[in-house]
Amino acid sequence: MLFNSIEFMVFLPLVFAVYWLLHKRLWWQNAFVVAASYLFYGWWDWRFLLLIAFTTLCSYASGLAIYHSSTTQPSDGSKPKLYLWANILLNLTILGVFKYYDFFAQSFADAFLGGNAEHILLHLVLPVGISFYTFQALSYSIDVYRGSIRPTRDVVAFFAYVSFFPQLVAGPIERATSLLPQFERQRTFSYPLAVDGMRQMLWGFFKKMVVADSCALYVDNIFEHPDWFNGSSLLLAAVLFTIQIYGDFSGYSDIAIGCAKLFGIRLRRNFNVPYFSRDIAEFWRRWHISLTTWFRDYIYIPMGGSRVSKPRVALNTMVIFLVSGLWHGANWTFVAWGAFHALLFLPLIVSGKNRKYRDVVAAGRWLPTLRETGQMLLTFLLAVMGWVLFRADSIEQAIAYYSHMFSTLFEGTPVLTSTMDAWVVLVSVVVMTVVEWANRDCEHEFHRQPRSRTLRWGFYILLLFMIGGYMVTNEMPFIYFQF
Numbered sequence: 001m002l003f004n005s006i007e008f009m010v011f012l013p014l015v016f017a018v019y020w021l022l023h024k025r026l027w028w029q030n031a032f033v034v035a036a037s038y039l040f041y042g043w044w045d046w047r048f049l050l051l052i053a054f055t056t057l058c059s060y061a062s063g064l065a066i067y068h069s070s071t072t073q074p075s076d077g078s079k080p081k082l083y084l085w086a087n088i089l090l091n092l093t094i095l096g097v098f099k100y101y102d103f104f105a106q107s108f109a110d111a112f113l114g115g116n117a118e119h120i121l122l123h124l125v126l127p128v129g130i131s132f133y134t135f136q137a138l139s140y141s142i143d144v145y146r147g148s149i150r151p152t153r154d155v156v157a158f159f160a161y162v163s164f165f166p167q168l169v170a171g172p173i174e175r176a177t178s179l180l181p182q183f184e185r186q187r188t189f190s191y192p193l194a195v196d197g198m199r200q201m202l203w204g205f206f207k208k209m210v211v212a213d214s215c216a217l218y219v220d221n222i223f224e225h226p227d228w229f230n231g232s233s234l235l236l237a238a239v240l241f242t243i244q245i246y247g248d249f250s251g252y253s254d255i256a257i258g259c260a261k262l263f264g265i266r267l268r269r270n271f272n273v274p275y276f277s278r279d280i281a282e283f284w285r286r287w288h289i290s291l292t293t294w295f296r297d298y299i300y301i302p303m304g305g306s307r308v309s310k311p312r313v314a315l316n317t318m319v320i321f322l323v324s325g326l327w328h329g330a331n332w333t334f335v336a337w338g339a340f341h342a343l344l345f346l347p348l349i350v351s352g353k354n355r356k357y358r359d360v361v362a363a364g365r366w367l368p369t370l371r372e373t374g375q376m377l378l379t380f381l382l383a384v385m386g387w388v389l390f391r392a393d394s395i396e397q398a399i400a401y402y403s404h405m406f407s408t409l410f411e412g413t414p415v416l417t418s419t420m421d422a423w424v425v426l427v428s429v430v431v432m433t434v435v436e437w438a439n440r441d442c443e444h445e446f447h448r449q450p451r452s453r454t455l456r457w458g459f460y461i462l463l464l465f466m467i468g469g470y471m472v473t474n475e476m477p478f479i480y481f482q483f
Helices: 006-021 026-042 048-071 078-112 130-146 155-163 176-183 191-224 231-262 280-286 289-300 310-328 332-350 370-391 395-407 419-438 453-473
Strands: none
Touching (some): 006 231, 048 130, 048 155, 078 130, 130 176, 130 289, 155 176, 191 231, 191 453, 231 395, 280 370, 310 332, 370 395
């Protein structure tokens, strides 16, 4: 079920009403969350439910086994580690088979079998959001093993933790230390929190359905036939895809976080105005925060993090970016995208400047300095170049895109497909940029509001009008659903 669908507009208020009717019965309320979440997820394909239920049960059982073996059976710690690795390998095997088997089988065939791989391909349907809920389930087992959290015996609360529908298919990737306790205690309705959640959802819908989807019309046309257009058109398409993927994914995160607030649940922030970053290191602290911190805590730091020699730090950094790229999809373009960012990041981490910018840009000021503006523009353009790799269907297409873009960059002005669409893109991007700049130091990018009630509601109505227009004409899936 898509957030930007009529079905969800019916689903959400019904779930909200029944959920709060059950607020005095915690077990039933959690059971209802599980049922609603499985309905939401099974809307795509009911067979996906079997996989997520199996993943959930395995992680639940592993948590109990790890804790029991470490507290009641004195040992050298081998049994808890065995249970942990059994769960990790099981979950990663499931993820690997569904998401990566055909990719590596085809790559092997291209290298050694002349490309003939039909007899070894499985052609499995990729379950929606499998990368997200797998990582969420894995973090629970790892945290139990580390002693960061005691395993729960409430299987219903655990199922709710893994399957909570607002963030199930595209994050944020939650930790059991934060989300699971919220399902284990009584929740009360908070009107201010719900209002803030509705406001954040509104902004998320605007970013997805107006900003991202209007950019997609131009981007898809250019990337489908890049050789038909001049270099400036290709550059514009790359810039618009940079805006599209931010509006699409951060829009989803805003909807998910805001939706969770309606149910008295707080999710972690997933984006923090990444395109206002002054270098690539700051960009990665602000982009897809739940994933980058997951890799940091569960892979980078266990590998030694930044506490080892400079060559080892460089190797650790490269590994993390390559794994991050591969996490995004079974295509060499994603690996190349990860490598591209690693090469940008390495000079900063080797020189010790990767933590230089940890505050908000232009703190306490409305306008940035000339230096800050130049830094943000350079970081944005580097991100633009990287997103071409991310958007391309193959390495060959990405190389051809770069080559044609730079060789014909000054051969005319960008070709616009529609004057009306161009104005929608321009106005919506300007509105998004101004609003998010004004809220760059807030809890979320639509937190600070005009004091005038008339201006505030006028702006809400304008956003609703624009969103409604796109809901009638489009129902585009979210980009990150494919991951």
